[in-house]
Structure formats: structure tokens, C-alpha cells
Amino acid sequence: MKCTICERGCTIPEGNTGACGRYKNNGEKIIELFPDKYLTICPISIETMPVLHFHPRGKFLQISTTGCNLNCQGCFSTVIAREMVHTSKALRELSPQQVLDEAVKNDCIGIAFLLNDPLASFPTFLKVAATAKKSGLLVGCSSNAYFTETSLAEISRFLDFINVGVKGLSPRAYQNCGGSTVEPVLRNIKQLHENGVHVEVSCILQNNNMEEVLELAGRIANISPEIPLQLMRYIPLEGADPALEPSIREAESLYHRLRKYLNYVYLFNSPGTDYLHTFCPNCGEVIFKRDFYGPMGAKLLFSESGSTRKNVCPQCGWTIPIKALPAEIKYQEEDFQGGYPFTRALEMVEAILITIGVTDIKKVVQVWEDMLSHNGLPQLHRGIQNIDSYFEIINYFGRLIQMEDQAAELVAYMQEKISLINTSLPHVQKRPRVYYAMGKPPFCLMGKRFENQLVEAAGGFSINKEIEYSGRPGMKISVEQLNDLNPEVIFISAFLSSYVEDFYAECCKTGINVAAVKNKRIYTHPAPGWDFGSPRWILGLMHIANMLHPGIYHFDVWTEAKRFYKQFYGVDFSPAEVNRSFSKPSNKWKWRNN
Incomplete structure (x- = not known):
């Protein structure tokens, strides 16, 4: 019997399912399984x-x-x-x-x-x-x-x-x-x-x-x-x-x-x-x-000049074909709600579990079920924004799937690196003013986000925390506002990133003349996933410390990345195979028991 729902047109024998696994031939017709x-x-x-x-x-x-x-x-x-x-x-x-x-x-x-x-x-x-x-x-x-x-x-x-x-x-x-x-x-x-x-x-x-x-x-x-x-x-x-x-x-x-x-x-x-x-x-x-x-x-x-609630151009009268005018009231989604942030939340859970050694997707689903069944998304959102609470999440997931020792091993490794940073913090005479951007220079990450916590843990002062926000994961600020903030160091997000050369050129083109631009102290991370969403942020923290205080911190981040990948993922670290995924450590990583 042929399925007529999509153009793949699966021919499904009686008792079997099509390619998507969602429909079955019950002998009389194609039925939806779930x-x-x-x-x-x-x-x-x-x-x-x-x-x-x-x-x-x-x-x-x-x-x-x-x-x-x-x-x-x-x-x-x-x-x-x-x-x-x-x-x-x-x-x-x-x-x-x-x-x-x-x-x-x-x-x-x-x-x-x-x-x-x-x-x-x-x-x-x-x-x-x-x-x-x-x-x-x-x-x-x-x-x-x-x-x-x-x-x-x-x-x-x-x-x-x-x-x-x-x-x-x-x-x-x-x-x-x-x-x-x-x-x-x-x-x-x-x-x-x-x-x-x-x-x-x-x-x-x-x-x-x-x-x-x-x-x-x-x-x-x-x-x-x-x-x-x-x-x-x-x-x-x-x-x-x-x-x-x-x-x-x-x-x-x-x-x-x-x-x-x-x-x-x-x-x-x-x-x-x-x-x-x-x-x-x-x-x-x-x-x-x-x-x-x-x-x-x-x-x-609507707050910026140029925005309007009408679909007619104020300059020439052209009508924009928009079905209905914009609603007066803006709806603000809750944490991890509204489109794809939900999938990112599940990926972050998966990221932690893979790093403590989970290779069976069924264990990941078990944790997803526990979180979603107990309205755990808000708690997850709060927990991943701070270092100590992040460790608590790792340990909680370890207990949930009876992998406490592996979770403790991961936490111990991460705490060891943080302890090394903390030991030298008294030698930091001045905390540089640090701006964290995502993509292009004007897009400023929210001050409460985890990336800015890493900046301060590494001996910097996050100027993102001085800005009032209304967006997610941040918002675009003006060139004038960024110039007034005058960061001495700029980091570019490891998720939706830009090349440093492109970022610098954009700063020069748009008139961003802060100290970080003048001194070319603009940095991105050596690999994706090193500052948010995955326990690999511990590698990013070491990198940030090196960049902020090169006279104090001398972490060999490439050696540490190789050790981290071998110890927690059981694979070699290959920068060319690391993509933007929070959860999977490389594009070659596969579930072993599925």
C-alpha cells in the first residue's frame, strides 16, 4: 500500500511502517501510529x-x-x-x-x-x-x-x-x-x-x-x-x-x-x-x-526611530503586503520557549550527558523525560548561567542515570582548572573591561548570560552587565553606546561567531573606535562550544584567562582540549571536525548503543 502523505511515496507492506516511522499499513489503510x-x-x-x-x-x-x-x-x-x-x-x-x-x-x-x-x-x-x-x-x-x-x-x-x-x-x-x-x-x-x-x-x-x-x-x-x-x-x-x-x-x-x-x-x-x-x-x-x-x-x-505600526512607507507611500498590522502588545516567551530555544535546551542536557560518558540515547531520553515531566526548563535555564549551579546540574544528571562517578570525574577536572585560575587571581592588578558580542559588533550578549560569568571568573570586568536588556540572547546596541562603554577587550561568541578579521573590519567601517579595536584585542575561541551550552566551556575559560592576562596565565589550551576529548569523549580532538553543535563533540561522533 502506498502512503500518499508526502512525496517520498513509501510503499508499505502490511504490518510495516514507512521511512519516517510514523505511519503503518494495518492491512486496510495507512494509519498514524502516534x-x-x-x-x-x-x-x-x-x-x-x-x-x-x-x-x-x-x-x-x-x-x-x-x-x-x-x-x-x-x-x-x-x-x-x-x-x-x-x-x-x-x-x-x-x-x-x-x-x-x-x-x-x-x-x-x-x-x-x-x-x-x-x-x-x-x-x-x-x-x-x-x-x-x-x-x-x-x-x-x-x-x-x-x-x-x-x-x-x-x-x-x-x-x-x-x-x-x-x-x-x-x-x-x-x-x-x-x-x-x-x-x-x-x-x-x-x-x-x-x-x-x-x-x-x-x-x-x-x-x-x-x-x-x-x-x-x-x-x-x-x-x-x-x-x-x-x-x-x-x-x-x-x-x-x-x-x-x-x-x-x-x-x-x-x-x-x-x-x-x-x-x-x-x-x-x-x-x-x-x-x-x-x-x-x-x-x-x-x-x-x-x-x-x-x-x-x-x-x-517599535522603540527605535524608523519603526512604525503601519505598513505604508512614510517616505514614498509604498504599501507593504503584511496581513494585519502589528499587535500593540508584545508577547515575551518564557525561558527556552518560542521556536528553537527549546531544542537548544535539550541539546544542552545531551551535551552534559555525553561528556560524562553516555553513549546510549535511551539514557538521554530518560533525563529529558524527567526534566520535561517536572517543568524543569526554568530551573535548567537558571542553572546553566552560573558555574557552581552548572556543577550541581552535572551531579544531578549523574545521580539520575546512576553515573555518579563519571559526573564527579568531570566536575573534578573542571574545578581543578578553576582552582588554578583562582590561585593567581590575587596577582591581577587590573581587571580589563570586556565586551562580549555575538556575530557582528553591535550585538551585545545579555549581562546575566554564562559567557559573561566566564569573563569575570577569568579576571575580567564584564561591561555587558552595565546594559539594560530586552532581547534574547541579547540585543543590538548603537555604535555610540558601544564607544561610550569603551571595552579594552572584546570576545566573540563561539556559537554564532564571526571571523576576527571581519569583526575588526566592521568596527572600522561603522566607526567603533574603542580601546579593544585600537589595540586589536579582539578574540574568538579556538573551537565552537567553548563558552556556552557544553561542559567544553572549561576550555574556553582557560582561553579567556590567557587572553585577558597573558603575563599570568599560560594554559596550553590545545593540549588541554586533546586531554579533555580523550578523557571524556574517548576520541581525539580534531578542530576541523568540531561544528556548532552544543551536544555532539564532533561531526563524526555517533551513538554507540541505539
């Missing part, structure tokens, strides 16, 4: 999906299940698409009416399916969508849109908006994910647009697919140049090759070429860029300003 089971249900603002031109600032109920119909390398949602088991007790079973009740209780104007693909839970999403529409709620999703013509006809009756993630234009881009070609996706984008569904398209930008992305922009423009294109600068995770990550500078350069095809292009995963703003396609005036809000996310700003 209906009405949700991993996340929480309110979000729509820009965190991200969707930018549909009810800006609108509050929607995010629903997510598990699984996916495709299997893409470097997926942002691997932890829930591939690693969280479908039968986990962390999943909540809710009827469509109960989902609707959650939306109403939280004053949401609609329901949005994201993080994993609704094609993995298609009958469940259909029922929820139909129930929501009967009650007057809006319905949308993020999807790879690998719908068949049959399934598209079923869902498009209920859809108001969709973010379509295009993998690329070459057959290789889809064959690498388990599909065949992009043509069904382009067919579906055209059909959805013609049916009156609000469509936004997102595409991953790698440094080897830029011409493909330009061709994609042309194909979208043939449907409508008004369709927004979201350019997702590639963040290599899981088994992805870190060499495929383009720089922010390269992504911004491509952005200008894309604007020749489409009226509205947005650059994500590039903190500090101006290209999350909506520019008037006629005169170039900024109509809506936005700031980076974590991976794949954005936040609409």
Missing part, C-alpha cells in the same frame, strides 16, 4: 517561527510532536525529529479540543505547528486545524512542504499561513534528505499562494549553494516577488561539515544580489545584521525594524 501526542505546547510570538509578514507580534499556540518525513544533515531539530522516542512519557496526549482550549486559555489568535514537520503527524494536524478553524482561530505551520497533491488539498483548506523550508534546487539537496527533487515543493508553493495562503519561504545558505539560492529567488519571483524569502545562514550541527558555514559577511553580500529578484529578503542566524529589517522596495526606507532573537528567530521593534 496520534495526538505533543512534546511542546506553549504560546509564542509568530516571528519566532519565523513568520514576518503575517500578523506581526501575533500570539500563537506552538504545537510540536516528534519525528519528520525527511532526514536532513545538520538539522536544527534532530533532538525531537530523530532522538526523542515517540512513546516517551514526556509527550502529552491531548484531543483537538484540548489543544484549542489551551490556545483560548492563553489568549492566542491561532495555532502554529513547528519544530518538527506536520507531515510526520498529518492526521493529528488536520484534526487540530479543522477544530481551530471552526472556532475562528488562525492556523499555520512550518514545513518542508513535501506534500503530495492529495495531502496539500486536504490541509490547504485550513491553512492561513505557512513557512516553507526549501532544501535547495539540486536533486542532491533532496536526495541527501531522503527525497528526490525540489519540484513538488515549488509546485506546492505556487498552489498555496494561488489558494490565498500566506506563504513565506526559508532556505539554508551554505557556502557551496549560493548560486542555487539565487536561482531559487528567481523561481519564487516567478510566482510572486512579494513572497518573503528568509535566508538562513547555515549553522552546522550534528554530523554536518563545519566547512560549509558561510560567514555573516558572505551572507550579507548575497543578500544584496537576492534583492534584485524579490522585494523582501531577510537574513537570519546573523546577530547584529540590519537585514532582518523590512526595507521599502521602492525607496529603501526602513519600515519595520527587527532584532535577532536566537537561531531562526526575530523580534519586531
Whole structure:
């Protein structure tokens, strides 16, 4: 029997499942194996999906299940698409009416399916969508849109908006994910647009697919140049090759070429860029300003000059095709809620467990279940922001999975290095003023974040703590504000990073003339994952100490990295194989018992 839900078109023998493992041939029909089971249900603002031109600032109920119909390398949602088991007790079973009740209780104007693909839970999403529409709620999703013509006809009756993630234009881009070609996706984008569904398209930008992305922009423009294109600068995770990550500078350069095809292009995963703003396609005036809000996310700003609550250009009168004006009230997500921060939380848990020697994914799921079943996300968010409480989390996880000795070994190693730093701190005569940026120079990390705690533990003074914040993981500040702060040292985040050369050039271009720029004391970390999200931050702490006080600290961080990898991961340290993943120590790391 052939499955008609997605274009993979699995032929499923009786009693078996298709490639995604979510549907079974019971002898009479294809059935959904895990209906009405949700991993996340929480309110979000729509820009965190991200969707930018549909009810800006609108509050929607995010629903997510598990699984996916495709299997893409470097997926942002691997932890829930591939690693969280479908039968986990962390999943909540809710009827469509109960989902609707959650939306109403939280004053949401609609329901949005994201993080994993609704094609993995298609009958469940259909029922929820139909129930929501009967009650007057809006319905949308993020999807790879690998719908068949049959399934598209079923869902498009209920859809108001969709973010379509295009993998690329070459057959290789889809064959690498388990599909065949992009043509069904382009067919579906055209059909959805013609049916009156609000469509936004997102595409991953790698440094080897830029011409493909330009061709994609042309194909979208043939449907409508008004369709927004979201350019997702590639963040290599899981088994992805870190060499495929383009720089922010390269992504911004491509952005200008894309604007020749489409009226509205947005650059994500590039903190500090101006290209999350909506520019008037006629005169170039900024109509809506936005700031980076974590991976794949954005936040609409009204406080800055140039932002408006109207969709008409104040300079030339051009009308921006936005469905509904922005909501007056901004919704602020809770810790680790709102799009992809949830998956990052699960990755951080996984990171600790892998470092204490866990090689069986079932043990990771056990800890996830304990945390999610006891509303542990807020406690995790608080705990990972301080060194002592981070150690408490390591020990707690060790007890939970009966690996106390391994957890204690990791803590002992980390405390030994901190003790060495503390022993020499009395010799520090002056704590330099340190600014911690993410991506481009203006994007300032929140003062309470862990990176700034590392700065102060290494003998620096964090000037990030002097700034009032409203964003996550920080916010963009003005050149004037940064110049007034006048940091003596600048560190660039090891997650969404920039090359030091690009960062320095941007400082010179924009008039940032602080002491750190004049003296060229701008640093990034030797490898990703060294300052947040993983116990590998202990390597970053030693590196920060070396850079802040080279006359006092002389850690051989490369030797320490080799020791750390061998002792806690059982593998050799190879910088070329370390990507942006919090959890996996390298792109070659595999679960041994799965």
C-alpha cells in the first residue's frame, strides 16, 4: 500500500511502517501510529517561527510532536525529529479540543505547528486545524512542504499561513534528505499562494549553494516577488561539515544580489545584521525594524526611530503586503520557549550527558523525560548561567542515570582548572573591561548570560552587565553606546561567531573606535562550544584567562582540549571536525548503543 502523505511515496507492506516511522499499513489503510501526542505546547510570538509578514507580534499556540518525513544533515531539530522516542512519557496526549482550549486559555489568535514537520503527524494536524478553524482561530505551520497533491488539498483548506523550508534546487539537496527533487515543493508553493495562503519561504545558505539560492529567488519571483524569502545562514550541527558555514559577511553580500529578484529578503542566524529589517522596495526606507532573537528567530521593534505600526512607507507611500498590522502588545516567551530555544535546551542536557560518558540515547531520553515531566526548563535555564549551579546540574544528571562517578570525574577536572585560575587571581592588578558580542559588533550578549560569568571568573570586568536588556540572547546596541562603554577587550561568541578579521573590519567601517579595536584585542575561541551550552566551556575559560592576562596565565589550551576529548569523549580532538553543535563533540561522533 502506498502512503500518499508526502512525496517520498513509501510503499508499505502490511504490518510495516514507512521511512519516517510514523505511519503503518494495518492491512486496510495507512494509519498514524502516534496520534495526538505533543512534546511542546506553549504560546509564542509568530516571528519566532519565523513568520514576518503575517500578523506581526501575533500570539500563537506552538504545537510540536516528534519525528519528520525527511532526514536532513545538520538539522536544527534532530533532538525531537530523530532522538526523542515517540512513546516517551514526556509527550502529552491531548484531543483537538484540548489543544484549542489551551490556545483560548492563553489568549492566542491561532495555532502554529513547528519544530518538527506536520507531515510526520498529518492526521493529528488536520484534526487540530479543522477544530481551530471552526472556532475562528488562525492556523499555520512550518514545513518542508513535501506534500503530495492529495495531502496539500486536504490541509490547504485550513491553512492561513505557512513557512516553507526549501532544501535547495539540486536533486542532491533532496536526495541527501531522503527525497528526490525540489519540484513538488515549488509546485506546492505556487498552489498555496494561488489558494490565498500566506506563504513565506526559508532556505539554508551554505557556502557551496549560493548560486542555487539565487536561482531559487528567481523561481519564487516567478510566482510572486512579494513572497518573503528568509535566508538562513547555515549553522552546522550534528554530523554536518563545519566547512560549509558561510560567514555573516558572505551572507550579507548575497543578500544584496537576492534583492534584485524579490522585494523582501531577510537574513537570519546573523546577530547584529540590519537585514532582518523590512526595507521599502521602492525607496529603501526602513519600515519595520527587527532584532535577532536566537537561531531562526526575530523580534519586531517599535522603540527605535524608523519603526512604525503601519505598513505604508512614510517616505514614498509604498504599501507593504503584511496581513494585519502589528499587535500593540508584545508577547515575551518564557525561558527556552518560542521556536528553537527549546531544542537548544535539550541539546544542552545531551551535551552534559555525553561528556560524562553516555553513549546510549535511551539514557538521554530518560533525563529529558524527567526534566520535561517536572517543568524543569526554568530551573535548567537558571542553572546553566552560573558555574557552581552548572556543577550541581552535572551531579544531578549523574545521580539520575546512576553515573555518579563519571559526573564527579568531570566536575573534578573542571574545578581543578578553576582552582588554578583562582590561585593567581590575587596577582591581577587590573581587571580589563570586556565586551562580549555575538556575530557582528553591535550585538551585545545579555549581562546575566554564562559567557559573561566566564569573563569575570577569568579576571575580567564584564561591561555587558552595565546594559539594560530586552532581547534574547541579547540585543543590538548603537555604535555610540558601544564607544561610550569603551571595552579594552572584546570576545566573540563561539556559537554564532564571526571571523576576527571581519569583526575588526566592521568596527572600522561603522566607526567603533574603542580601546579593544585600537589595540586589536579582539578574540574568538579556538573551537565552537567553548563558552556556552557544553561542559567544553572549561576550555574556553582557560582561553579567556590567557587572553585577558597573558603575563599570568599560560594554559596550553590545545593540549588541554586533546586531554579533555580523550578523557571524556574517548576520541581525539580534531578542530576541523568540531561544528556548532552544543551536544555532539564532533561531526563524526555517533551513538554507540541505539
